[in-house]
Amino acid sequence: MEDSAAVAGLLWDEWLPEQVRDVIAGPLPGGVEDARRLVVWLTGVHDIGKATPAFACQVDQLADRMRDAGLDMRTQGQFGPDRKVAPHGLAGQLLLEEWLEERHGWSGRQSGQFAVVVGGHHGVPPEHGQIKALYDRPHLLRTPGPSQVVWRRVQDELLDGCADVFGVRERLGVWRSVRLPQPVQVLLSAVVIVSDWIASNPELFPYFPQETPRSGEERVAAAWRGLSLPPRWEPRPAAVDAGELFAARFDLPAGAVVRPVQEAAVRLAHAVPKPGLMVIEAPMGEGKTEAALAVAEIFAARTGAGGVLFALPTMATGNAMFPRLLDWLERLPVQGGTPLSVLLAHSKAALNDDFAELMRTSRQPIVAVDVDEDVPRWRPSDVGRTAPAVLVAHAWLRGRKKALLSSFVAGTVDQLLFAGLKSRHLALRHLAVAGKVVVIDEAHAYDTYMSVYLDRVLEWLGAYGVPVVVLSATLPARRRRELAVAYAGAGPDAEGFGEVEDASGYPLVTCVAPGLAPVVERPAVSGRVGQVWLEPLGDGLDVLVERLGAELVDGGCVLVVRNTVQRVLDTAKALRERFGDEAVTVAHSRFVDVDRAMKDAGLLDRFGPPGRSGAGRPVGPHIVVASQVAEQSLDVDFDLLVSDLCPVDLLLQRVGRLHRHQRGDGQAHRPAGMRVARCLVTGVDWSGPVPAAVRGSVAVYGRYSLLRSLAVLSPHLERGGRAVCLPQDISVLVQAAYAQEARVPGGWEGEWERALVRHEKHRADQAERAGRFRLDAAGRAGRPLIGWVSGGAGDADDTRAGRAQVRDSQETLEVLVVQRLADGRLVTLPWLAADGRGRVRGGLDLPVDRCPSPAAARAAASSGLRLPVQFSAPEVMDRAIGELEEFFVPAWQAKDSPWLAGQLILVLDADCQTQLAGFVLRYSESDGLEVTRG
The missing domain is CATH 3.40.50.300 (P-loop containing nucleotide triphosphate hydrolases)
Known part of the structure; x- marks a missing residue:
């Protein structure tokens, strides 16, 4: 309890962005001071559900010691399947609610909005049916009979102790009248989860022998040094003059001038009463990316955001953006030596040379250090000067569920859309985006299916007060209004947004914030006509x-x-x-990954x-x-x-x-x-x-x-x-093509009507299917998060199956392509270009009796290829998987060969051909994959 609470305090003091802390503090009468107390206390009590017979019975020798102390309980076998009804998170929620209601006079509704944070600390808040099932089985919380009193006393002593040690006893009477908004409950849940994960890491918090005791402060200090989590980014106020700001942040060509749309975006970012949603519409090549980064820096300084998420439509666009993000970060003014965590967020990020180099140079083992060791650690007070930041891909911040917690992220838009998908550990995704400025590029590229998720995510971002920048060269006016309405949380029929949809002119910069009138500005066009x-x-x-x-x-x-x-x-x-x-x-798109990258570079x-x-x-x-x-x-x-x-x-x-x-x-x-x-x-x-x-x-x-x-x-x-x-006609043509009232050319009426019927049916079908797993809008303040992700999609991740949850695309197979030479040897494709560090990738041996060399395994992994739509039909896919699985190399499944383990391998012959599921596949360096019927 003390370890977790101490970690929560450190996360609050050094890591959580000010933007997140302000949201949590908002509804509390004591503001930021109350918020810190609440975070530490909830984290401290989050495992109280382990002080129950349903949990304690699992290790016989420990349970026997508890029985000797008067805490009687059944054996694990005697409980039978009933134990599953009392996971310790849910048990803890019920115990905390009971303690607040019976000992501090809270109502059930008042206690539920706080205790649900404990109930959901393993990633999924409980549902009403689960709560009722546990209430119906009180023996899982306390053993009936004489021991019941002992169990109750121990549970109350633990909760009383936490209230005293973590300084909330005098605040409980005040908090009883608080109505926690659901976004606050989500963020509290996420902070508890992160604290729990850190405090549960045995490398950071080992079980010390009794003969070498350490104080709690020493133990936590050692673990925190061992983790060495990069502190929050604390942005400084950016220059008001756009020319000065752009010259300092970007490598501009000689004689380059700031374009009118860039100047307008920077000026409005400083001038709007409250940072909110900014939509920048401008022609291709007008520097929208640079404008977005400049606005992100200004918005971050005004709101206390601790980073930037740049969401792009594809992996290829994410890869292209990542080095630009790094260049910008290297020019940000920070206190000297400050580490900033950076991530490329998509499933093949490890194959990106820039990100791989960042991981290599910032590699750091995560281990607890000796308490007596003097390990220097950056502190804001250490340095008063500005200097380049140290960019790191921190090991603890990598992985499927923690990745977006890095401060600066470039990745596919799927990573953002997952925040609108009911899934396990969704609170962590919300914590990640709630502390950043979010940039959404190519907003016109997302169909109805994806837009259903994007609009719901925007509603939550607006509720968190997250600044958002949307970029597009060709955004329909109706879609502009939908984005603005979603972010403002105003509902589809909201009034006051007519100006947003009716705005003419191009380029266009639109600013929207909840509770404020929209601002629309029409910058002059640049000289590029x-x-x-x-x-x-x-x-x-x-x-x-x-x-x-x-x-x-x-x-x-x-x-x-x-x-x-x-x-x-x-x-x-x-x-x-x-x-x-x-x-x-x-x-x-049918080139292996490394060939595709070389094509783009060429x-x-x-x-x-x-x-x-x-x-x-x-x-x-x-x-x-x-x-x-x-x-x-x-x-x-x-x-x-x-x-x-x-x-x-x-x-x-x-x-x-x-x-x-x-x-x-x-x-x-x-x-x-x-x-x-x-x-x-x-x-x-x-x-x-x-x-x-x-x-x-x-x-x-x-x-x-x-x-x-x-x-x-x-x-x-x-x-x-x-x-x-x-650029004058860009907006005119786009608005005409997407206007609700269309001009139908003479003689086209019949074909037009038939096509419209099919179009509307398809859109309705997309919306209906997307809505099945879409997160609900934030409920009214004070309503507990019970059932928040019920009926959800399980885990959400950037795998092929995961992306299919937020994109209306047919499931496809992804394979790694290798070649079998005439002499029987397996090799990586012979023409593969060297990587960014000059290392050979082509023609490397892939032995089947042992793990390939790391270089060969990585080269093979860089030859990923998504098979075309012909393989999406269920019967064809099943047949293809069966045939691909016939090539199975046990030696490649070892833990020390992560590049190849579990992958489907497509083996081409010496002529770069093969047969699969009734199709003939040919691959060439010049043309990629060709598929014909066998």
Whole structure:
């Protein structure tokens, strides 16, 4: 009890962000002082349920000593299955409630809102049925008969002692009138869980022999030094001038100036009465990421946030963001030598070279140290100067349930959405986000299913007072309003948010905080303006080949974006026959992880901003054929764009890769015929009365979304139509495509109506399915968290199955790809590039009679590949798993080979082919995975 309570006090004093402490202190009459007392006391009593016969009977020799002292109890076998009705957390909740009610005059409702913290300290608050079942079996709490009085006396003595030692006895009468909001109950539960986990660690709190006693203070001090948990980040007030702030935090090109949307975001972050939700809408390439980090720093200083969570749509975008986050952190002013905990949060983070290097350099064993050892530890009073922070990937803060507790996190949006999913240890996720500023990138990229979770998470973030920054280049106005209403906790029919939805202009910065009127500002556009001419192009491959042959006479770089991988591969094959293998590059999602990373790096080197170091822009004609992986987070620039029809917001994202940078005066460094930006729209049969998108595009996006896109693009696609003006037309086109009242082109009515019916049915189905495990909104203040996650999804994690809980995607198989050579040896794929530290990854031996070398095992793990949709059908998936499991290497399952243990291995032959579940699989470095019927 003392160990846990002492840890809670240290967490409060040194680790919990001010933003979290303020939320807990808010409803308490004694403010922060009361809050600390409450945290320490609840942590101290959290295991009182172990002082019951149902728990104490488990170790015979210890139970016998208790029986000798008058605490009679049945044996474990005599209790039978009834013991399961009394887990010690629930038993502790009932004992604490009883003590508060009978000895201190609390009502049942008053005691429940505090005691439920004890009941839920193992990750799940109890349900009403569980409470009733234990009430019906009082013998599990105290043995009937003469011993009952002894049990009661011991339990009361322990609780009385905690009230005295932890200084709450005089506060209990005052707290009796407090109504704890549910967010406060969640945070209290989380702090108790964290304290319990630390105090239960035998490395930090070993059982000392009786002959070498130590005081409680010495014991805790030794453990705290051994843990060496990085202290909370205490942000300093940021510069008011945007130019000064950006110059200090970012590596800006010579002569760069702060853009109007960045300046407006910084100014509003300082000026709004209370930090809340800020939505930044601006064109691609306008520096929204830098604006978000600047706003996050300002908001953190104003609210006492202890970190930043940057949520991105995919692992690839998370990987791209992580080094940018590190660069920003290295420029933050902190007291010299302050360690800041940093994390890359997705399932393959350990394969990221930047994060792996951070883990290597900050490796530290977590062990208790000798109490007499003088171990220096950073303290705020130690240093008064500012200096670069020490960035660490702290070992204790890694793992599925603790990861987000790191101060600074870049990861997939799934990590944020899990905060809206009923699951075990959900309180820890809420503690993690409640102490940060949350940045949500590419907000337009989330469908109805994901939005159901995102909106509920925003409600809780608003209740916690967490500042949130939302970024998008193409956000529909209705979605902007939904995000604002959710964060403000105002309900779907709330009044006063009309200005948020009706706001016109672009760029746009919108600020919302609970209880305050929204603020909308329309910054001026930057000097980056241009025109893009759209043109319809027939869908045949021969049409495309002929057209590009004419376009590339004088050279040039073309991006062709297809909506399915199969269309990418078919297109690349046809283009190679005409232009040669060296002139065509393929990029899509069916490459193994390390190849995919090298593809992205190669695209940036060849097609990135002018002056970027690397291979350089191709001199002759070059065509990149890509799937949607080229839509976002790649700063690449092409002379001509060919795109399959897609929803207009995504088409505009693709257009953002066209003439992205200035190449010479008037684009003079581009081929003469490509100095005017043009996008050829294909993937459509244009011949009928209603243009018809190809089947693959309909399967991905739905017929209705494609018709809406066509309808708003029609004036730009018609012969003699007008160009799309950037950035002015971005918001105009997006709002028109997603407006509730649509203009239906003449002759399209029948097809439009049929597509709309299917669209609405699909959206309703998504919302219904997402709602099954979605967390409820915060209940009224004083209502205990009983049943908070009942009927939930179990554990939530960033595995394939875990992500499927918050994404409307079919379950897929993920495999590690290796090769069996003609001589029978297993090796990693031979062409794999060296990692970020120059270590070889390709062609390494993978012996089956022992664990592979760490380098080979890691290289194999970096060859993860998600199998395509053909393997998602249950019968195909089951057959594939069965066949894959036939290759099982016992030596690879050892604990000292974590990279390969439990993985499904896809073994390719010497020609990089294999058969699986009736399909032929071929893999190549240039084209990735191709799947055909066997």
